Amino acid sequence: MKRLYFFEEGDGRNKDLLGGKGAGLCTMTQLGLPVPAGFVITTETCREYYKLGKLPEGLMEEVKEAMAKLEQKTGKKFGDPSNPLLVSVRSGAKFSMPGMMDTVLNLGMNDQVVQGLARLTNNERFAWDAYRRFLQMFGKIVLGVKGEKFDQIFEEKKREKGAKSDLDLTASDLREIAEEFKQLIKQETGQDFPQDPMKQLQLAIEAVFKSWNNPRAIEYRNFYKIPHDLGTAVNVVTMVFGNMGEDSGTGVVFTRDPATGEKKLYGEFLFNAQGEDVVAGIRTPLKIEELKEKWPEIYRQLQDVAEKLERHYRDMQDMEFTVERGKLYMLQTRAGKRTALAAVRIAVSMAKEGLISKEEAILRIEPNHVEQLLHPQVDPKAKVKVIAKGLNASPGGAVGRVVFSSEKAKEWAEKGEKVILVRPETSPDDVGGIIASAGVLTSRGGMTSHAAVVTRGLGKPAVVGCEEIEIDLEKGEFRAPGGVVIREGDVITINGTSGEVILGEAPLIQPQLRGELAELLQWCDEVRRLQTWANADYPRDAKRAREFGAQGIGLCRTEHMFFEEDRLPIFRRVIMAKTKEERLGYLEQLGKIQKKDFKEILEVMDGLPVIIRLLDPPLHEFLPRYEKLLEEVITGRVKGELQREKEELLKRVEAMREANPMMGLRGCRLGLLFPEINEMQVRAIMEAACELKKEGRDPKPEIMIPLTCHVNELRKIKERLERVAREVMEEYGVQISYKFGTMIEVPRAALTADKIAEVAEFFSFGTNDLTQMTFAFSRDDAERSFLFPYLEQGILPFNPFQTLDKEGVGKLMRMGVELGRRTRPDLEIGICGEHGGDPASIEFCHEIGLNYVSCSPFRIPVARLAAARAALKSKSSKISENQTL
Ligand code: PEP
Numbered sequence: 069m070k071r072l073y074f075f076e077e078g079d080g081r082n083k084d085l086l087g088g089k090g091a092g093l094c095t096m097t098q099l100g101l102p103v104p105a106g107f108v109i110t111t112e113t114c115r116e117y118y119k120l121g122k123l124p125e126g127l128m129e130e131v132k133e134a135m136a137k138l139e140q141k142t143g144k145k146f147g148d149p150s151n152p153l154l155v156s157v158r159s160g161a162k163f164s165m166p167g168m169m170d171t172v173l174n175l176g177m178n179d180q181v182v183q184g185l186a187r188l189t190n191n192e193r194f195a196w197d198a199y200r201r202f203l204q205m206f207g208k209i210v211l212g213v214k215g216e217k218f219d220q221i222f223e224e225k226k227r228e229k230g231a232k233s234d235l236d237l238t239a240s241d242l243r244e245i246a247e248e249f250k251q252l253i254k255q256e257t258g259q260d261f262p263q264d265p266m267k268q269l270q271l272a273i274e275a276v277f278k279s280w281n282n283p284r285a286i287e288y289r290n291f292y293k294i295p296h297d298l299g300t301a302v303n304v305v306t307m308v309f310g311n312m313g314e315d316s317g318t319g320v321v322f323t324r325d326p327a328t329g330e331k332k333l334y335g336e337f338l339f340n341a342q343g344e345d346v347v348a349g350i351r352t353p354l355k356i357e358e359l360k361e362k363w364p365e366i367y368r369q370l371q372d373v374a375e376k377l378e379r380h381y382r383d384m385q386d387m388e389f390t391v392e393r394g395k396l397y398m399l400q401t402r403a404g405k406r407t408a409l410a411a412v413r414i415a416v417s418m419a420k421e422g423l424i425s426k427e428e429a430i431l432r433i434e435p436n437h438v439e440q441l442l443h444p445q446v447d448p449k450a451k452v453k454v455i456a457k458g459l460n461a462s463p464g465g466a467v468g469r470v471v472f473s474s475e476k477a478k479e480w481a482e483k484g485e486k487v488i489l490v491r492p493e494t495s496p497d498d499v500g501g502i503i504a505s506a507g508v509l510t511s512r513g514g515m516t517s518h519a520a521v522v523t524r525g526l527g528k529p530a531v532v533g534c535e536e537i538e539i540d541l542e543k544g545e546f547r548a549p550g551g552v553v554i555r556e557g558d559v560i561t562i563n564g565t566s567g568e569v570i571l572g573e574a575p576l577i578q579p580q581l582r583g584e585l586a587e588l589l590q591w592c593d594e595v596r597r598l599q600t601w602a603n604a605d606y607p608r609d610a611k612r613a614r615e616f617g618a619q620g621i622g623l624c625r626t627e628h629m630f631f632e633e634d635r636l637p638i639f640r641r642v643i644m645a646k647t648k649e650e651r652l653g654y655l656e657q658l659g660k661i662q663k664k665d666f667k668e669i670l671e672v673m674d675g676l677p678v679i680i681r682l683l684d685p686p687l688h689e690f691l692p693r694y695e696k697l698l699e700e701v702i703t704g705r706v707k708g709e710l711q712r713e714k715e716e717l718l719k720r721v722e723a724m725r726e727a728n729p730m731m732g733l734r735g736c737r738l739g740l741l742f743p744e745i746n747e748m749q750v751r752a753i754m755e756a757a758c759e760l761k762k763e764g765r766d767p768k769p770e771i772m773i774p775l776t777c778h779v780n781e782l783r784k785i786k787e788r789l790e791r792v793a794r795e796v797m798e799e800y801g802v803q804i805s806y807k808f809g810t811m812i813e814v815p816r817a818a819l820t821a822d823k824i825a826e827v828a829e830f831f832s833f834g835t836n837d838l839t840q841m842t843f844a845f846s847r848d849d850a851e852r853s854f855l856f857p858y859l860e861q862g863i864l865p866f867n868p869f870q871t872l873d874k875e876g877v878g879k880l881m882r883m884g885v886e887l888g889r890r891t892r893p894d895l896e897i898g899i900c901g902e903h904g905g906d907p908a909s910i911e912f913c914h915e916i917g918l919n920y921v922s923c924s925p926f927r928i929p930v931a932r933l934a935a936a937r938a939a940l941k942s943k944s945s946k947i948s949e950n951q952t953l
Pocket residue numbers: 623625684813833834835836837838900901902
């Protein structure tokens with residue numbers, strides 16, 4: 069087994085074996101870029117180290133040989149004071165884990181080498197500074213001496229010498245420090261600092277291997293779901309010094325702006341410094357543009373390197389470099405992390421530059437990038453005061469006054485205040501408060517906590533699990549680090565995209581579907597097969613949906629219209645009516661209002677299908693709550709009040725009570741028992757359509773029956789409703805092409821879909837109910853009781869009300885599609901449950917051959933992208949299947 073690769077020989081594509089940094093160094097070397105000579109010890113060797121519990125037999129012999137080769141290449145000698153070779157020993161795993169593992173610089177120095185280096189560079193101060201840095205790093209990382217102890221000695225010396233900054237220390241001060249560092253090491257470890265460079269190298273390699281499993285690295289991998297058994301590679305690289313004087317320096321540069329995606333070099337640079345000085349933030353670095361004037365030649369070289377690397381990797385790069393006495397060296401390159409905005413801009417412009425295809429551009433954008441871009445954002449250019457940081461649970465920015473209870477949130481919101489709800493955590497009782505708030509901040513809970521899930525669903529920004537703040541509900545305040553106290557009514561901003569909590573009002577910018585994002589989504593429309601429809605109950609939602617690219621309405625829940633203030637009293641009378649005549653009278657009033665609603669929606673969606681679902685929820689949802697009413701009536705009775713109306717209402721509510729309303733008199737069952745309600749709705753739909761048709765429009769209504777479990781239900785309802793539809797068309801003297809279909813939201817409906825399709829002209833999977841009925845989890849209660857413990861304990865891998873359970877619910881859907889199309893090959897099938905806007909679920913909907921997904925308007929852009937990605941992924945998996953045949 070080959071354990072060691074020189075940069076000239078390693079395969080830069082093999083990050084598994086060489087780690088990200090090693091692979092990058094190999095690629096850069098082989099592209100002819102200026103990289104200091106060096107080699108990589110493989111991740112496989114690290115795994116071997118963990119298996120054996122020590123460095124594998126023979127490894128150090130190979131390292132010695134490699135060092136001899138390195139000496140030849142550089143013309144320097146390891147441990148030779150007259151011309152010393154110094155190296156850095158750097159960690160580098162397959163996935164970048166910035167700052168999590170260890171690196172040792174200036175290795176190979178000792179009491180003699182420092183003298184030699186001073187002579188050779190003619191710079192005594194530089195040599196002693198390099199030595200003390202090495203002692204400090206080696207002592208801390210390899211020998212395990214506490215870092216603060218070195219810092220104490222250093223600071224003490226500065227005080228003693230009256231030095232304001234590190235640069236004020238002289239060579240002899242640094243020499244004294246080095247001596248004290250060695251004493252400290254002896255004192256702490258009981259052993260002398262190892263003077264033998266090869267011994268240093270061996271210990272450093274082992275320390276880097278060990279750092280793979282230090283607690284912060286493990287925690288990082290847990291968070292980012294990086295497997296723990298990959299191991300790290302070790303890079304041994306010839307040292308180049310950025311701190312050799314004013315003709316030297318070090319910096320970091322991106323090939324494009326990682327915040328905006330603009331195509332220009334972007335980065336920072338420090339003159340006369342080593343890499344760690346940039347990271348430590350001791351001195352303020354200069355902008356990379358300033359190099360253009362100071363060192364035009366180096367700037368030009370960097371541009372050249374950037375272009376070569378982008379052409380090779382076909383992606384934006386984040387590079388580290390050092391300039392030693394006017395010569396540029398590249399020390400690292402990797403794909404640069406970027407904001408959602410930059411991700412979209414870069415992908416689109418790279419496709420236009422011909423670096424990548426449009427398909428690749430689409431595959432590079434994650435659905436959450438689009439989601440982030442469409443929420444109002446905290447202006448990234450604004451100067452803000454961040455007071456705490458938590459988890460970025462739901463993207464976007466929100467400004468408001470702090471409140472500590474849902475009641476207050478609702479109360480203040482009603483008065484027109486924008487509020488931020490601050491709670492230790494939230495529960496289902498807080499949903500009303502969350503809806504009333506602009507955003508939510510919690511001090512406990514993770515990315516799947518109630519607050520996180522609910523706010524993401526609502527598209528509201530949230531920062532959760534912000535443990536840095538201490539909430540005192542009694543006093544009505546929270547404390548942030550640094551003594552900041554925020555009281556009820558104070559204004560804060562939360563940035564759900566970054567997880568930051570900001571003091572006062574930060575400027576927000578309104579995103580729009582334009583520019584590169586609009587362009588990318590158009591490319592998506594060219595490749596996707598799934599259509600994207602919207603769940604919209606009101607004309608304003610329908611309008612927004614169309615702006616975002618909706619191709620139809622997949623669900624218009626008519627009951628929401630009944631809950632409105634001017635309608636609820638009329639609908640209550642419908643329910644309370646004693647005679648059919650009385651009921652019909654009230655229904656006629658409602659019908660007029662409904663017709664107006666439908667007409668407006670059909671008009672906005674002119675030419676596109678609009679699925680209108682007939683009344684679904686149990687009737688008692690429209691009446692006062694039983695317990696409350698009972699209490700009022702009893703109080704009245706005790707006081708001897710005359711309350712005939714209330715007594716009657718109570719009787720009616722009592723009569724309609726059900727132990728399991730979700731499985732009770734709802735859905736099409738209502739339509740069968742109270743046909744007048746459905747008839748009124750169908751009449752309103754058809755009248756609206758006929759009027760529009762007469763006005764020269766092209767309405768395309770589709771009437772949908774909820775909660776069907778048996779085809780006979782549909783037969784009965786259809787017969788009656790078709791009669792109404794015919795009557796209306798005759799009255800108006802126009803013909804409307806409408807469809808009659810059903811939701812599939814009960815397992816029996818999916819299991820008998822072939823029968824159901826004999827009557828239904830379209831199916832729409834109501835996966836909210838279908839999930840509830842398949843799991844036997846109440847969708848109203850599960851999330852506040854056992855569902856989150858189930859997720860925490862890993863019993864369920866994800867919340868099935870959010871992401872489709874392909875294995876169970878999905879099996880029913882697949883069956884429903886196959887059976888339904890067996891009877892009616894051109895059956896239109898879609899999904900309108902919450903899952904219709906969830907990218908992973910959309911992929912599945914593509915796979916099983918649905919015609920469309922329907923989701924809330926603001927998720928339409930995400931759905932357009934997810935549908936395109938699903939189409940591209942299945943195309944590429946088909947191609948690779950063919951290739952293996
Ligand atoms: C469903 O059950 O998935 C659905 C869309 O209907 P509702 O959520 O209104 O029950």
